[in-house]
Amino acid sequence: MKKIFLIYTLTILVVLGLYGCQQTEQVKDIKPPKPDELYKNSEVIKGDFIYRLVTEKEHYDEGENVKIYAELEYVGEEDQVEITHGSSPFLFPMTETTRDYEIAYAVNLPGNSTILKKDEPMRQEYRGGGGYAEHNKEEYKVFIKKVMKQDFPSGHYIVNGFADFHLVDKVKDEEKYIIEAQIEFYVDSEK
Template identity: 50%
Template sequence: MYKIGFLVSLIVLYLCLVSCQQKVDRKVDTEPSDTKPLDTKAQAIEEDFVYRLVTEKAEYGKNEPIKIYAELEYTGEKDEIEIFHSASPFSFPMVETTRNFEIGYGMDTPLLSTKLRKGEPLRAEYWGSGGYTSEDKKEYVDFISQIMNQEFPEGRYIVNGSADFYVKANEKTEQKKNYNLKLQVEFKVNNTN
């Protein structure tokens, strides 16, 4: 009899602990994510380069243009330095977190070079992105079609920006020094405005 009572007590204790744990989990899951402020500016420094990623607003209204830009600044000892990159050293892929949709950022990949003057940032603005295939679901195709027309649907967006380039570390041997700086900024689109 003692063994049965002890076993029942253990089961009741276990159920109470599991029940308490589930209540805690539910409370965390239902906590609104809108309480966290959005990061609209970010900066990374690597050696002689400063990379900045900015969205001009934390929240945009319906049909309002999305203003995002990236900057790369050279801060080294020389007056200028030549960097080598694709069509642009900057890319702006995104994730829309409400629907968990990825928004790709395609770019031509010729090898181009740009001279950066010390203290004068190179700046590029986001101009649009996205793409889909015939195998993608209609909901995704409709969403990306809006993005491609620069009509962002209501939601929360994370920009996974990068500056990808290289410099010649040694002119004689043409040895390369690669840089791939990554930053994130966030914004929301609220279609009720």
């Protein structure tokens, strides 16, 4: 078990390192869209599940706490179902488009289970993400360190969130679900 965890951890670090290698600190001009063009929440239905991804605002000020959360709701015929997942079924990877930076988001190995009661959403807030390798450029490291502390630098962020879990079914094999949604927000520089 320790060997599997070590391999999984090393794989994540290598992937994060490869993402960071390709990054530059070249910032594009931010052209704010019209308010009705931003999408601050998204809802996707797959089978008996509804996945929601939400940011509370379209624009945040630099230094302001960015509030993002995900929900998973069971809406099927049973009173409740059991799902298995990693430390959480929710992942919040992002892209910061003005710098073209990828912000990874990882969870621990599978092994947790949760009972979802019908029509009672499970909710989790974003708690920071990202990572870097020693060979990454210093600008990228500085950027990611800020994001890891949830202190987002100015820019345009797209959250490519998803719920990743298995539905436990006593009659047949577990059914794998990956439900994806996308939202965006801007962090505006201090004036």
